Amino acid sequence: MEFAGSDILSVDQFGRPDVERVFEIATKLQMEETRGRIGEILRGKILGNLFFEPSTRTRMSFASAFMRLGGQVISSEGHEATSMAKGETLKDTIRAVQEYCDVITIRHPQVDAAAEAAGIARIPVINGGDGSGEHPTQALLDLFTVQKEQGKVDDLHFAFVGDLQFGRAVHSLCKTITLFNRMKIACIARDVFQMPDTIVEQSRSRGAHVSLTDNFEEGIKEVDVIYMTRLQQERFPDRADLRAMEQFVLTRNLIERTCKPAVTIMHPLPRLDEIASDVDDLEKNAAYLRQPHNGLFVRMALFLLTLDKTKELP
Ligand code: NCD
Numbered sequence: 001m002e003f004a005g006s007d008i009l010s011v012d013q014f015g016r017p018d019v020e021r022v023f024e025i026a027t028k029l030q031m032e033e034t035r036g037r038i039g040e041i042l043r044g045k046i047l048g049n050l051f052f053e054p055s056t057r058t059r060m061s062f063a064s065a066f067m068r069l070g071g072q073v074i075s076s077e078g079h080e081a082t083s084m085a086k087g088e089t090l091k092d093t094i095r096a097v098q099e100y101c102d103v104i105t106i107r108h109p110q111v112d113a114a115a116e117a118a119g120i121a122r123i124p125v126i127n128g129g130d131g132s133g134e135h136p137t138q139a140l141l142d143l144f145t146v147q148k149e150q151g152k153v154d155d156l157h158f159a160f161v162g163d164l165q166f167g168r169a170v171h172s173l174c175k176t177i178t179l180f181n182r183m184k185i186a187c188i189a190r191d192v193f194q195m196p197d198t199i200v201e202q203s204r205s206r207g208a209h210v211s212l213t214d215n216f217e218e219g220i221k222e223v224d225v226i227y228m229t230r231l232q233q234e235r236f237p238d239r240a241d242l243r244a245m246e247q248f249v250l251t252r253n254l255i256e257r258t259c260k261p262a263v264t265i266m267h268p269l270p271r272l273d274e275i276a277s278d279v280d281d282l283e284k285n286a287a288y289l290r291q292p293h294n295g296l297f298v299r300m301a302l303f304l305l306t307l308d309k310t311k312e313l314p
Helices: 018-034 057-068 090-097 113-121 136-150 168-177 195-206 252-258 277-281 291-306
Strands: 046-053 070-078 103-108 125-130 157-161 184-188 211-213 225-228 264-265
Touching: 018 136, 046 090, 057 070, 057 103, 057 125, 057 136, 057 291, 070 252, 090 103, 090 113, 090 184, 103 113, 113 125, 125 136, 125 157, 125 264, 136 168, 136 264, 136 291, 168 195, 195 211, 252 277
Parallel strands: 046 070, 046 103, 103 125, 157 184, 157 225, 184 211, 225 264
Antiparallel strands: none
């Protein structure tokens, strides 16, 4: 794809070379950062960071990435703080916000809200999570983390665990890994929380081997990467029965008893109880502790690409 001037709404926009291009720039940025040479490539640029849903990492990571490149950030947090609380439409909000900035990052509870914003804005719009739809920047930072942890992105065996039905991070990541070769994917979830059929079918049509199971211990035995997720309770506020359903919990004991020694444990975060705190001590495996750091460089890379500034890298 041509990144310059483009929106980033769904991982369906990417081919393998696009993902590799983002990783190449993120790696370069990470190297330059350690030498203190990143510079102020985005000086004079403004990011409009619009978050209509709770967030710590994604919101602050977008802002930090932009500021570390010398840009400035204006932001809006929550519905209540905007004119949308007075009844304004997303369309009218975006029409105005695009006058104040050079690129928009948006998180919204509604699937396709980022696409709607992109349809209005003449500046690039980056999806920071649209309801239970997609979370493309998370998928890129997740796979970038896998590459660093496992040393490759082909020939890997993944387990996605937890709420695969409503979790946008797993939707985007599953679609992204199937751009690579010889992938095996175990979707481990209670029936109501299983991966949407469309994503399973797309993965299979791209040649990935996909299995669906609710046997957690069996499912994680042979895998290289375990991607844990929390129950997306905010997506089904009226379903006490679903909220009460027992969830899979990854403990240090289970990992030591069951998994490959080099298994990479990931989570988009925030975690509730899915990963016991004693797993944090398995430093080599606990890659969820490194995902936020990697995310910063992936998001920097995406800003440079969409704003057509990669040529100014040292
Ligand atoms: C995820 C999200 O918001 O989709 N978090 C994140 O962006 N790092 C996952 C979640 O909230 O469970």
